[in-house]
Amino acid sequence: MTKGANRMLLVILIAGLFCPMGARRHVRVGLLMPYNRTELIPLMGFSTTAGAVMLALDRIRDEHILDDVDFSFYWEDSRCEESASIGAGTKLILESKVDVILGPPCSAGAFVAAIMATYYNVAVVGWGASFYEAKDLVRFPTYSRTDVGSDDLARAIAEVMDYFQWVEFALIYSDDMLRRECYFINEGMDIVFADLAYSFTNTYSFVVNGSPTTNDYDVFLDAIKPRARIVIACLDDPEDERDFMVRVHERGMDTDEYVYILPDLHDNDGGSILAGSVAVGDKQRWNDRSPNPDGKDDLAKKGYEKALIITVELASGDEVDKMRKEIPSRMKQPPFNCTTMCDGPEYQYGSTYSPYLYDAMYVYALSLNKTLQMDPVNGQRNGSMIQDNCESNFSGMTGDVRINRNGNRLPTLVVRGFDEYLNLIELAYVNVSQPNGHTVQLNVSSASVFWGARSGDVQPLSRPICGFTGLD
Numbered sequence: 001m002t003k004g005a006n007r008m009l010l011v012i013l014i015a016g017l018f019c020p021m022g023a024r025r026h027v028r029v030g031l032l033m034p035y036n037r038t039e040l041i042p043l044m045g046f047s048t049t050a051g052a053v054m055l056a057l058d059r060i061r062d063e064h065i066l067d068d069v070d071f072s073f074y075w076e077d078s079r080c081e082e083s084a085s086i087g088a089g090t091k092l093i094l095e096s097k098v099d100v101i102l103g104p105p106c107s108a109g110a111f112v113a114a115i116m117a118t119y120y121n122v123a124v125v126g127w128g129a130s131f132y133e134a135k136d137l138v139r140f141p142t143y144s145r146t147d148v149g150s151d152d153l154a155r156a157i158a159e160v161m162d163y164f165q166w167v168e169f170a171l172i173y174s175d176d177m178l179r180r181e182c183y184f185i186n187e188g189m190d191i192v193f194a195d196l197a198y199s200f201t202n203t204y205s206f207v208v209n210g211s212p213t214t215n216d217y218d219v220f221l222d223a224i225k226p227r228a229r230i231v232i233a234c235l236d237d238p239e240d241e242r243d244f245m246v247r248v249h250e251r252g253m254d255t256d257e258y259v260y261i262l263p264d265l266h267d268n269d270g271g272s273i274l275a276g277s278v279a280v281g282d283k284q285r286w287n288d289r290s291p292n293p294d295g296k297d298d299l300a301k302k303g304y305e306k307a308l309i310i311t312v313e314l315a316s317g318d319e320v321d322k323m324r325k326e327i328p329s330r331m332k333q334p335p336f337n338c339t340t341m342c343d344g345p346e347y348q349y350g351s352t353y354s355p356y357l358y359d360a361m362y363v364y365a366l367s368l369n370k371t372l373q374m375d376p377v378n379g380q381r382n383g384s385m386i387q388d389n390c391e392s393n394f395s396g397m398t399g400d401v402r403i404n405r406n407g408n409r410l411p412t413l414v415v416r417g418f419d420e421y422l423n424l425i426e427l428a429y430v431n432v433s434q435p436n437g438h439t440v441q442l443n444v445s446s447a448s449v450f451w452g453a454r455s456g457d458v459q460p461l462s463r464p465i466c467g468f469t470g471l472d
């Protein structure tokens with residue numbers, strides 16, 4: 001720290017001590033997110049996301065949560081890499097002297113950046129990283145987040161399986177070696193499924209590095225035919241997921257016996273997964289989004305009719321859509337002044353994770369409000385105190401946001417699937433705050449409505465009555 005900065009800090013401290021009335025406080029907010037990884041731009045790239053912070057600030061101003069605070073913003077590229085996340089995060093703390101870091105949104109980077117920030121006792125609020133270890137308060141005393149932990153998502157899967165008394169299952173997941181969302185979801189499943197409350201048997205697992213090929217899908221589907229009817233499929237790239245469901249149909253494995261459980265942390269009413277596309281909201285998971293559509297939407301939908309999507313319930317589509325539409329103009333204004341870099345057509349709609357960043361800024365403001373009342377002098381830079389105070393309950397962009405004292409989101413997950421009219425609807429909710437066995441609440445009048453897309457409305461079994469081969 002330079003002498004000048006020391007003196008500056010002293011002035012602020014004295015101001016805080018002796019003239020609390022009317023004195024304005026200055027809070028520095030750091031943002032860490034990937035800049036130009038093409039695959040991540042529609043999901044969480046700087047140019048499609050950062051503006052959410054300014055929109056959250058509008059709400060903070062409207063609600064007079066921190067009227068005496070002036071904010072300044074600093075941003076760095078986390079590249080969705082561990083080393084960049086640590087390096088750029090350290091730069092934010094030591095050079096830009098930020099009071100809080102929002103992000104990074106990739107789990108591997110958030111993990112190490114949060115540990116680094118613990119050393120400086122700086123608050124980190126996550127908005128896209130699902131690593132389950134965040135619950136460990138010894139390692140992550142300054143970390144909180146608005147997104148959902150992979151263990152909670154895994155628990156929702158386990159609870160749904162338990163609810164329907166499914167025991168045997170097969171698993172396929174991909175590892176994009178970048179964000180690695182499915183890799184982290186799989187880690188969550190490893191932890192949760194080992195709970196003695198459950199007695200699941202994984203009869204076949206298949207992991208693909210990068211994007212799976214049609215041949216990979218065939219190998220997997222051939223292998224599970226004699227082994228499983230309940231299939232958990234987690235594919236990092238939504239286009240891969242669609243290809244898989246097309247293949248499921250083409251291979252005749254979308255019969256009434258099969259259930260494909262698709263865990264996902266950012267399903268938005270089934271649509272707008274790739275937010276950069278023009279017809280956002282109109283697109284469903286089974287719609288091809290590539291410039292040269294393969295014309296297989298109907299086949300994909302057939303596959304999806306046998307799927308249960310387990311995901312996070314966001315706020316109403318209209319509200320989120322409005323916010324995401326405003327992000328491009330906010331990027332062009334101060335503090336970001338992002339003109340040329342944010343001009344491309346792919347930057348004209350807020351990213352999938354921008355609602356989580358919006359809520360992250362808002363949670364931070366609520367917590368800072370409480371923290372400053374407890375300790376007006378040192379609270380602002382006390383990351384563990386910020387975490388202690390982040391317990392909250394409000395209606396955010398990502399639905400009803402409930403955060404516990406440990407900084408973890410207590411989500412209500414939603415199970416989406418098809419009704420008898422083959423419309424995608426919300427079939428059930430999973431409230432992870434409830435004890436095992438009590439989390440699943442059907443949002444349909446009976447189990448037969450739940451399975452309305454299948455002939456006879458019959459619930460599938462994890463092992464068919466006549467066995468996997470039909471010969472037992």
Ligand SMILES: *[C@@H]1O[C@H](CO)[C@@H](O)[C@H](O)[C@H]1NC(C)=O
Nearest residue numbers: 064065066067068369372373
């Ligand atoms: C905290 O928020 C309330 C309104 O919810 C406001 O009255 C109060 O002044 C705020 N405290 C600080 C320190 O800004």
Ligand SMILES: *[C@@H]1O[C@H](CO)[C@@H](O)[C@H](O)[C@H]1NC(C)=O
Nearest residue numbers: 034035036037076077078079
């Ligand atoms: C990506 O962003 C980094 C800044 O973190 C910059 O150094 C690099 O040149 C950029 N690459 C492209 C292709 O724009």
Ligand SMILES: *[C@@H]1O[C@H](CO)[C@@H](O)[C@H](O)[C@H]1NC(C)=O
Nearest residue numbers: 073332333334335336337338
């Ligand atoms: C953004 O533009 C405003 C004026 O419009 C200017 O005051 C500010 O310094 C600029 N910020 C950056 C980071 O260039």
Ligand SMILES: *[C@@H]1O[C@H](CO)[C@@H](O)[C@H](O)[C@H]1NC(C)=O
Nearest residue numbers: 378379382383384385386388
């Ligand atoms: C920071 O807050 C914790 C409570 O979370 C408290 O025990 C500690 O003394 C505070 N540190 C400073 C430097 O005020």
Ligand SMILES: *[C@@H]1O[C@H](CO)[C@@H](O)[C@H](O)[C@H]1NC(C)=O
Nearest residue numbers: 392393394395400401402403
């Ligand atoms: C959270 O808020 C909702 C509605 O605002 C309320 O129904 C619920 O009881 C609150 N929960 C807690 C734990 O405060």
Ligand SMILES: *[C@@H]1O[C@H](CO)[C@@H](O)[C@H](O)[C@H]1NC(C)=O
Nearest residue numbers: 400411412429431432433434
């Ligand atoms: C989830 O369960 C908790 C704990 O019982 C309860 O406070 C909360 O209101 C429930 N949430 C929903 C959406 O039902």
Ligand SMILES: *[C@@H]1O[C@H](CO)[C@@H](O)[C@H](O)[C@H]1NC(C)=O
Nearest residue numbers: 425426427428442443444445
């Ligand atoms: C299912 O959820 C939707 C949306 O929350 C609601 O409008 C509908 O009434 C619910 N259906 C049942 C049967 O509870």
